[in-house]
Amino acid sequence: MASVKEELPVGNVTAVPAAASRPRAQPRQLSDEEHSLFARTGQRRDVAPGEIIFRRGELGRSMFIVESGQVQLEFGDGLPDKLIGPREFFGELVLFIGSHTRVANAVALGHTGLRIVEHDAFERLLDTEPRLVAQFMRRSFSYLVASEQQLIQGLKRRNEDLMVTLDSLRQTRTQLTTAERLVQTDELTGLCNRRGLYMYLERLHEQRLPETVLGLLLVDLDRFKQINDRCGHLIGDQVLRAIAEEVQSAASSTDVPCRLGGDEFALLMQITGEEELRARATQIIAAVRALRFPGVGDGLVVSVSIGGSLCVDGVDWAVWYSDADAALYEAKGRGGDGYEVSRAGDFAAGVPDPA
């Protein structure tokens, strides 16, 4: 086929006004003249409801005009379907560019009468009816361009919607992370709380350093009730925050310092052995003893008791806790300001020298 452009009698085509150079959708229905032209040229075919006229991906060589009934064009990929009714046409691109891969499935919705215009017949019309063919092609092109623009607008809108959805998903994720962090954090001291410790324990196997043992220290303030009674709850809170800082200072990056509640703190550590467990307990006791609270009455001095244990891998947290708690009980019984280490029910006391 000679190129359509060469064969089009441009002079016969009604000039498009400058203001209308932006493509406007033309009615997809054929004019009376066009319709009778194609009716003379095309073959009639009746299709049953649900019959597939062509499939997406097939090569086509003919255009279809709906004479009665309705055809649905299914583009897939989330694009909207299109309905083609009486006097409307579809699959026309093959007439202009020879053979063309169909971009949609065409399915008859009910009993449908079609007029089929083959590529060769259309080529002959270019010679015999150039004015009508040119009019038809112009209508077709402007319809195609308008459809493309509509599609681009739709995709743009979808893209914008997606960006908004993505944004709100990101926000929700940040909120969830914040909420998760808050739920695991002790409000007063900023340390991990009991829930946070349990969550850490659940993931502990992923975090184990080679050639270390787990050690647990339970740290409890001595006579804290008296401090509250004497100095007030605000000072009591200040003392709790100061103890939290010392427990935190004794922790390395793989340890979990936490406040279990009230005046009880815990430090779960990955250490080399009992010597290190004792060293950390000594460090905390000495640091707490050295704490001063300027402006508080007659010079407040505080101390802690610590119970420590080496944890046996594979044994429940409750066992670790109860071993360390038994040691803590012993340390308290000795008057506080010192530590005990539990070794299978045996206690080895340690009272650091006053600083």
Ligand SMILES: Nc1nc2c(ncn2[C@@H]2O[C@H](COP(=O)(O)OP(=O)(O)OP(=O)(O)O)[C@@H](O)[C@H]2O)c(=O)[nH]1
């Ligand atoms: N200021 C303050 N006090 C708290 C907080 N949580 C618990 N307490 C107080 O901590 C005190 C703990 O008292 P006890 O369990 O009797 O312990 P203790 O007085 O330290 O006695 P020993 O442990 O035997 O030395 C109670 O008076 C609680 O009211 C808190 O968040 N802030």
